[in-house]
């Protein structure tokens with residue numbers, strides 16, 4: 539069992555090294571997008587399924603509440619939290635529509651809309667990002683594997699390039715925390 543634990547921790551470190559080598563400049567671009575959007579009075583919308591739903595909520599909580607700094611709250615909404623909205627849309631229009639309909643209702647031009655998907659291909663995330671593009675939002679994909687179908691439709695993709703879903707998720711939450719740190723420091727120097 540100890541060997542298994544050690545192997546998993548080693549893989550985690552290897553994935554983090556790839557993230558550092560390949561994604562650091564894009565993390566800066568992502569943070570810059572959010573800083574500009576918040577300065578312009580725009581908001582963040584963020585979504586994902588399963589563990590990525592938890593990441594979406596975690597991200598919104600850091601932005602609306604605080605990451606490390608005492609500062610005013612910033613506007614962010616996780617599209618994964620309201621069970622009445624999710625069940626109504628899912629029941630009436632199908633699960634593929636659960637995020638798209640919320641983008642239709644909530645997204646304004648210039649908002650930053652983030653989709654988190656370890657496969658890069660979840661249809662409900664894909665459809666919502668399509669509409670966000672049409673709306674003139676800035677779209678970002680936090681993705682895994684080869685980036686899937688979402689990779690080519692977003693303005694900015696950050697793909698953690700491994701097939702190992704939990705390791706992708708660990709990459710995503712690390713990137714999210716770094717972005718939150720950069721946003722706070724950028725907006726409240």
Ligand SMILES: O=C(CO)[C@@H](O)[C@H](O)[C@H](O)[C@H](O)COP(=O)(O)O
Pocket residue numbers: 587588589590654655656657658659660703704707
């Ligand atoms: O957390 C995990 C696996 O670590 C799961 O809950 C996982 O998030 C779910 O299977 C998701 O439905 C996967 O969707 P996606 O990341 O491919 O968009």
Ligand SMILES: [Zn+2]
Pocket residue numbers: 589704707
């Ligand atoms: Zn997980």
